[in-house]
Amino acid sequence: MKVSVIGAGSWGTAIAHLLGSAGNRVMLWARKPEVCEGINEGHRNPRYLVDSPISENVRASTSHAEVLEGAEAVVIVTPSNTMRETAVAIQPFITPETPIAICSKGVEEGTGLLPAEVFAEVLGGIERIAAMTGPNHAEEVIKRVPSGTVVASQGAETARVFQELFAAEWFRTYVSDDIIGAEICAAFKNVVAIAVGASYGMGFGDNTAALLMTRGSAEMSRLVEACGGQAMTCMGLAGMGDMIVTCMSEHSRNRTFGHRLAQGTTLDEYRAETHMVVEGAYACRTLHTLATKHGVDLPIADKVRSIVWDDVPPADVVSELLGRSLKPEFY
Ligand SMILES: NC(=O)c1ccc[n+]([C@@H]2O[C@H](COP(=O)([O-])OP(=O)(O)OC[C@H]3O[C@@H](n4cnc5c(N)ncnc54)[C@H](O)[C@@H]3O)[C@@H](O)[C@H]2O)c1
Numbered sequence: 001m002k003v004s005v006i007g008a009g010s011w012g013t014a015i016a017h018l019l020g021s022a023g024n025r026v027m028l029w030a031r032k033p034e035v036c037e038g039i040n041e042g043h044r045n046p047r048y049l050v051d052s053p054i055s056e057n058v059r060a061s062t063s064h065a066e067v068l069e070g071a072e073a074v075v076i077v078t079p080s081n082t083m084r085e086t087a088v089a090i091q092p093f094i095t096p097e098t099p100i101a102i103c104s105k106g107v108e109e110g111t112g113l114l115p116a117e118v119f120a121e122v123l124g125g126i127e128r129i130a131a132m133t134g135p136n137h138a139e140e141v142i143k144r145v146p147s148g149t150v151v152a153s154q155g156a157e158t159a160r161v162f163q164e165l166f167a168a169e170w171f172r173t174y175v176s177d178d179i180i181g182a183e184i185c186a187a188f189k190n191v192v193a194i195a196v197g198a199s200y201g202m203g204f205g206d207n208t209a210a211l212l213m214t215r216g217s218a219e220m221s222r223l224v225e226a227c228g229g230q231a232m233t234c235m236g237l238a239g240m241g242d243m244i245v246t247c248m249s250e251h252s253r254n255r256t257f258g259h260r261l262a263q264g265t266t267l268d269e270y271r272a273e274t275h276m277v278v279e280g281a282y283a284c285r286t287l288h289t290l291a292t293k294h295g296v297d298l299p300i301a302d303k304v305r306s307i308v309w310d311d312v313p314p315a316d317v318v319s320e321l322l323g324r325s326l327k328p329e330f331y
């Protein structure tokens, strides 16, 4: 199959390698010419996952026209704040039927739209769009560490196409019809990972991490249901699976950022140190837009937002969260 992967950061590079290793002809779109040169001449990405060789079936270009020519499937792996510009950029080069899988995790600033909703608004055809999400750190997938993911789409055929495309002996794929739930979970778990990182950074323990992850999941499922998704999705790979890995893994940028916040580093200072995206820093704000629209209370996510964007010290929110009125666990 001829597959076009848009975005050559860590995850785009790992996905291109996964697809190329299975014998697909992969064209990878990168912003920087030196990334294309490294991949085309040395089969390595000089900026991301630098130690991992990339399949010789992967070629890279900075031209959308070249990358998308003859594409039978498109995979989107640019940061979530580029969804609209990415959809507009690929529009001239794909057909109205081309299946699109979105691997980006976030919510659009201002509109509160999910990535698939942005693509459907620009390109039409929600049924040919899928979200691919789960506990998948690029650093492990590129090394064939056994992993699993979920492909969610309102189009059963689209989900099946990408389920088969992404599957490998070490990479197990499931399908779901709940793309809303999958995309909300993908954005939400990053915010909880910041909270967990901050909690460890303040010297708290595993009990606190488990409390944040579990009550974070409760918040996440309230929002999923209010937006028309299925609460069960929060129990699956997109929900609980990705929540666990992002909150607990040494690879997580979101957890690491949370840890640094607790030590006094600001978002601007952290951004200056890394060329990697920390989606949860934006999702705590954009999920708030979505939650307000649907009248859902997000106590943990809102505290993360106040730490990241209003410079509230992490220690100040602890007593506020622990001092909330007592209530039944499920209501
Ligand atoms: N890294 C992972 O393990 C992983 C796993 C699953 C999902 N994701 C998601 O995939 C998306 C991409 O993450 P990543 O880890 O590959 O990113 P990264 O931090 O490794 O790299 C960022 C990438 O975004 C590109 N970029 C930055 N600004 C851009 C712009 N304006 N237009 C187009 N491209 C731009 C950079 O050139 C680079 O290729 C995110 O939404 C992330 O949450 C990442």
Ligand SMILES: O=P(O)(O)OC[C@H](O)CO
Pocket: 105, 134, 135, 136, 137, 190, 193, 242, 245, 246, 251, 252, 253, 254, 255, 277, 278, 279
């Ligand atoms: O490293 P993070 O925190 O951006 O998480 C990456 C992936 O979303 C994990 O599935």
